[in-house]
Amino acid sequence: MRVYCDYNATTPLAAEVAEAVARATRDIFGNASSVHHFGQQAKTAIDEARSAVAALLNGDPSEVVFTSGGTESDNFAIRGAADALEAGGRRHLVATGIEHDAVLNTLKALARRGSRTTLVGVCQSGVASPDRLADILADDTALVSVMHANNETGTIQPVAACAAVAHARGALVHTDAVQSVGRIPVDVRALGVDLLSLSAHKFNGPKGAGALWIKRGTRLQPILTGGKHERNRRAGTENVPAIVGLGVAARLAMAGLATEGVRVATLRDRLEAGILATVPGTAVNGARESRVPNTTNISFDRVEAESLLIALDLEGIAVSTGSACSSGTLEPSHVLRAMGLPTHRSQNSLRFSLGLFSTDDEVTRIVDTLPRLVEKLRGLGRKPVVTGG
Numbered sequence: 001m002r003v004y005c006d007y008n009a010t011t012p013l014a015a016e017v018a019e020a021v022a023r024a025t026r027d028i029f030g031n032a033s034s035v036h037h038f039g040q041q042a043k044t045a046i047d048e049a050r051s052a053v054a055a056l057l058n059g060d061p062s063e064v065v066f067t068s069g070g071t072e073s074d075n076f077a078i079r080g081a082a083d084a085l086e087a088g089g090r091r092h093l094v095a096t097g098i099e100h101d102a103v104l105n106t107l108k109a110l111a112r113r114g115s116r117t118t119l120v121g122v123c124q125s126g127v128a129s130p131d132r133l134a135d136i137l138a139d140d141t142a143l144v145s146v147m148h149a150n151n152e153t154g155t156i157q158p159v160a161a162c163a164a165v166a167h168a169r170g171a172l173v174h175t176d177a178v179q180s181v182g183r184i185p186v187d188v189r190a191l192g193v194d195l196l197s198l199s200a201h202k203f204n205g206p207k208g209a210g211a212l213w214i215k216r217g218t219r220l221q222p223i224l225t226g227g228k229h230e231r232n233r234r235a236g237t238e239n240v241p242a243i244v245g246l247g248v249a250a251r252l253a254m255a256g257l258a259t260e261g262v263r264v265a266t267l268r269d270r271l272e273a274g275i276l277a278t279v280p281g282t283a284v285n286g287a288r289e290s291r292v293p294n295t296t297n298i299s300f301d302r303v304e305a306e307s308l309l310i311a312l313d314l315e316g317i318a319v320s321t322g323s324a325c326s327s328g329t330l331e332p333s334h335v336l337r338a339m340g341l342p343t344h345r346s347q348n349s350l351r352f353s354l355g356l357f358s359t360d361d362e363v364t365r366i367v368d369t370l371p372r373l374v375e376k377l378r379g380l381g382r383k384p385v386v387t388g389g
């Protein structure tokens with residue numbers, strides 16, 4: 001039995017999504033900009049998906065712009081705001097230090113083009129402080145980006161409080177909600193943000209499909225220039241099957257939010273408790289009381305995470321050392337480092353993330369397998385005792 005426990009990297013398609021994508025690929029080939037029947041059929045399919053995404057966020061369909069995923073949505077929010085606001089003298093961009101690379105590297109790119117950028121630190125439990133943010137803001141701050149849930153630890157950030165502080169200084173507020181949408185209730189009005197990124201493949205939808213929710217009236221420059229698609233916000237012929245898949249995933253997520261969240265949290269808690277009880281020298285990273293229900297990040301003393309990840313993979317168990325984009329390198333996680341964890345601990349942590357198809361048996365399999373692997377790796381790591389001359 002193979003066990004997939006890496007839902008924060010990506011998720012398998014829900015059966016209904018796979019069917020809807022296949023059907024749309026086969027049957028809906030019109031260009032949504034065409035006035036004839038085939039075009040209108042595509043437009044209707046897109047509009048249905050737009051309504052589903054808006055409902056999931058408590059937004060209005062007119063505020064949803066489809067993109068190619070979380071990375072594009074983050075780029076659109078940050079670059080679009082920077083471009084729109086720099087003429088008014090706002091050239092300062094702020095984000096937390098635990099953002100995904102889609103945000104951090106976009107800030108770096110804009111810094112090379114003359115923007116002033118500042119990262120807000122987080123406390124040891126991985127949570128950003130609105131007070132620290134308030135100290136950083138200035139009259140020229142254009143945008144503040146605070147992720148909703150962190151991809152490595154699952155910690156939920158105080159987005160609403162940060163948004164209030166940022167708005168008081170006249171800045172726009174973006175949240176990267178790629179790891180929370182579809183997993184916990186996300187309400188754009190309650191969060192008080194102007195811009196919110198989501199990605200379908202994190203909640204059983206297709207890869208290459210996402211959206212940026214843009215509060216009505218928000219000034220944002222498009223980052224793709226071309227035709228008048230998506231109300232002039234995002235040029236390019238729409239990827240109808242992917243958008244349809246995103247819409248179906250949004251409807252499924254909304255229908256299952258309450259029950260699925262509890263089910264997955266129960267599994268995650270059993271997994272976490274099982275590991276802590278059976279493997280000595282383990283600790284959970286990040287605030288345990290304020291997390292998405294599917295994620296736990298655990299450090300294993302005296303074991304290099306990459307070796308444990310490979311040993312688990314050989315046993316058929318797929319987990320991650322943190323963000324998928326940085327695995328394959330031995331770089332300590334920037335998230336755990338920002339939390340102030342010592343280098344060795346940020347290098348020996350694994351992320352377990354569960355989801356729709358996770359089962360009790362899978363949790364048992366992981367808990368039963370880990371102690372043996374950890375003990376073996378710790379044994380290998382022990383330095384041989386050299387005696388004599």
Ligand code: PLP
Pocket residue numbers: 008009068069070071072074100102147149150151176178179199200201208210324
């Ligand atoms: N933001 C966060 C927090 C993520 O976890 C990811 C994906 O790992 C992204 C953005 C990028 O999303 P996508 O893979 O859809 O480009």
